[in-house]
Amino acid sequence: MARAKIALIGAGMIGGTLAHIAAREELGDVILFDIAEGTPQGKALDIAEASAVFGKDVALKGANDYADIAGADVCIVTAGVPRKPGMSRDDLLGINLKVMKAVGEGIKAHAPNAFVICITNPLDAMVWALQQFSGLPKEKVIGMAGVLDSARFAYFLAEKTGVSVEDIHAWTLGGHGDDMVPMVRHSTVGGLPLPDAVKAGFLTQEELDAIVERTRKGGGEIVALLKTGSAFYAPAESAIAMATSYLKDKKRVLPCATFLTGQYGLSDLYVGVPVVIGAGGAEKIVEFETNDAEKAMFAKSVESVKGLMEACKAIDPTLV
Ligand SMILES: NC(=O)C1=CN([C@@H]2O[C@H](COP(=O)(O)OP(=O)(O)OC[C@H]3O[C@@H](n4cnc5c(N)ncnc54)[C@H](O)[C@@H]3O)[C@@H](O)[C@H]2O)C=CC1
């Protein structure tokens, strides 16, 4: 059977890392696309040469022409700009919205059957705009944020409790901003919901509260450390998990920015919720039962996403 074709739109920090992981995992042949000339070609060649060391058979190619993404099974979009210290993700909206228009048109023309994973920030508004610009079915266009946010939550819990990351299951809901909602009652340490893990002495309530706050601001913590850009290893791993579930029809339940059609009482927007990812794309949204406090936090996060959608519409009135 032919190898899958994975198009990476944007060959910067995340794009290059995605190419490296996809090659090492032998997930498929990789096209690295960017407007910068030489960058995608150089990264593709470097990783192709590495493949002779790690011993995986994949083809890698750098490109500046959308024609090269033709027939891609998966497109992962990181094109645009990242934030620097002192900026919020929302400050990227104007410049990255223009990038989403160009990328959406490129995908529409050359890879209309692909499963598209958007990573570019501000994530929930960008994936919503990208779906419209590309015209692809909504279940085939999805945003990466929740896998990253919940991975941060899980890592901080593992670090504090001393329990293996493999035995921690953490969930976040909502938009990819500082008002995202780490789901304390639905996340578990060794099978114990976090309130029970506190009772059992794995961590204190104060430690849990601090982890929730650190998770919400996890992106900014890395930006402040790196100074020149934002996180790229964990974001790339997160998108690869989503692409793998699609390509292998694994039907993993992953928190992703997904188009809602009535779930959680919401319609016509993208926001982070748990969703089954399989060969059909975003196949089924999982609806957590939420209490009043969780509902209020989720509603606040959704309001932020709606505000960004309105800002996009003001810039580009073709968006509806
Ligand atoms: N959703 C999430 O959880 C996360 C989102 N991000 C976002 O991902 C995006 C990419 O981050 P990095 O890879 O670190 O940035 P980067 O600056 O290293 O790479 C971006 C690449 O996009 C390219 N580019 C710009 N305009 C383009 C266009 N019109 N067409 C094709 N390529 C174009 C640039 O030449 C550059 O190579 C940023 O917007 C960042 O905020 C970053 C981390 C996590």
Ligand SMILES: O=C([O-])CC(=O)C(=O)O
């Ligand atoms: O914080 C940023 O700008 C990048 C990002 O979305 C993250 O790492 O969560």
